[in-house]
Amino acid sequence: MTEERQHKLRLELRRGVLVLAVLGACKTPQYGYSLRQHINDAGIDIDEGTLYPLIRRLADQGLLDSEWQKTEGRDRRYYQLSQMGSDTLTQLTTDWQHLNRCLVQILGTEE
Amino acid sequence: MELLERYVQAVAHYLPAEQKQDIMRELRANLLDELESLEIDASNPKDIQALTTFMQRLDHPQRIAQSYAPQYPLVASEDMGLYKTIVLKGLLVLFVYAVVTAGSYLINAQSVNAIAFLFVVLSSVWDNIGGMLIIITATFYLLGKSGYLAQWRYPSWNPESLPPTNAQRISTSEGISDVITSVFGLLLLWTPLWLNEEAYNSLILGIAPNMEQWRIILTIVMAGSLIAAIYRLTQAYWTKLSKSVYIAEYLVYIAVMLILWRSPVLFEITSPAAIELMPFVNGLFTHGWLFSAGVFMFIAASEVRKWHKL
Incomplete structure (x- = not known):
């Protein structure tokens, strides 16, 4: 398999997980850069060009609330889970755990 | 700072008017945070090279704009089957029109020239095909964007009606x-x-x-x-x-x-x-x-x- 094809498959695999990661990280208020740091620190590498538009899309879908605040002398848009986002995160977390258990069984990677 | 602003403006060029100001403001704020973390001063001429490298890593302004505000395609990939069917039917209508036009041309020209008949058929189809494609594509864009196409995408069917x-x-x-x-x-x-x-x-x-x-x-x-x-x-x-x-x-x-x-x-x-x-x-x-x-x-x-x- 070509490197490019493998890269695309990895991107597809990560796409859904990133939504879950962003929703999970937005339990506390986060602005763009702090959110990226938060996710990177947890071990998921995500670039600016992917994350910042993704946050906006989730906000447009009503999963995140946002407001502009002035901190450290600079305007920043803070995002936090909305009620709908919170419900969605609960459901997605359950789905993720179920999927994860199934995949561990299929892939035979359980210790 | 000028280079950063030029980048933000370049992204804005590809954004829809109603979202432009809001996205520009947010993008500018995010980029300033990113630059600060990298200790790059956008207003310092000494940091121009580092700023240029940062922007190139960020990606082309058009791609960033596309990520922020994805544009609805003229014809969505899931509508292509229906689109091809409609274009084919449209071509048949054009063709019937072309044959009628060619017949009336022969009558007006008082001629029985078969080559002229075929030429008029082909030129009539050629003259109208562009307009037809524009009308069908524009209709698909408008209906697809407003969500009306989904109901016609896969019409009701049953296995019995499949071709043998x-x-x-x-x-x-x-x-x-x-x-x-x-x-x-x-x-x-x-x-x-x-x-x-x-x-x-x-x-x-x-x-x-x-x-x-x-x-x-x-x-x-x-x-x-x-x-x-x-x-x-x-x-x-x-x-x-x-x-x-x-x-x-x-x-x-x-x-x-x-x-x-x-x-x-x-x-x-x-x-x-x-x-x-x-x-x-x-x-x-x-x-x-x-x-x-x-x-x-x-x-x-x-x-x-x-x-x-x-």
Whole structure:
């Protein structure tokens, strides 16, 4: 398999997980850069060009609330889970755990 | 700072007007945070190289804009099947219009020129195809964007209605050529009706006076072929019935040709200037009917074999 094809498959695999990661990280208020740091620190590498538009899309879908605040002398848009986002995160977390258990069984990677 | 602002403006260029200011403000704030973490001062000329590298890593402004505000495609990939079907049907409508246009052109020009007929058909389709594609594409864009297309994307169906495994597709190009041949043939048969006296008298060939009944017989045969060809253009697959009718058409043509082969000459030279060509024309048609009947028998036999496979 070509490197490019493998890269695309990895991107597809990560796409859904990133939504879950962003929703999970937005339990506390986060602005763009702090959110990226938060996710990177947890071990998921995500670039600016992917994350910042993704946050906006989730906000447009009503999963995140946002407001502009002035901190450290600079305007920043803070995002936090909305009620709908919170419900969605609960459901997605359950789905993720179920999927994860199934995949561990299929892939035979359980210790 | 100027370079950063130029980047933000470049992204804004590709954004929809209603979201432009809000996205610009947010992008600017995020980029300033990113630069601060990298200890790059956007207003310091010494950091220009680092800033340039950062922006190149970020990506092309158009891609960033596309990520922020994805543009709805003219035709979404899930609508392509429906789009192709509509374009094909539109082409058929254009083609029918082109044949009518070409027929009326011959009438207006008082001509029986087959090349001119074909040229008008092709140029009419060519002239209108661009407009048709624009209208269909714009309709798909507007309906797709507003979500109305989803209901027509996969119309209701049941497994019983799926074509059988031995289904044979009806060739659209053959249908088109059948329609053109029939329309042009009918126009030729009825030149006395639409050509003025001067143009009619200038024709070198005409139906012999003792064979006038053949004008009616051939009209019935060609009109039948035309109706069947138009019907076939609306169908995707052959059925036993439509294939039977198709074969029957060939059998009728074969019978007509064999009768004409044994009959007095159907066409005669009507122009006194070309009367010396009469023996040549007689020989050409006599052998032509037989040869054409042979070719049609071959085609009919091949169609019978296909009928058995249905």
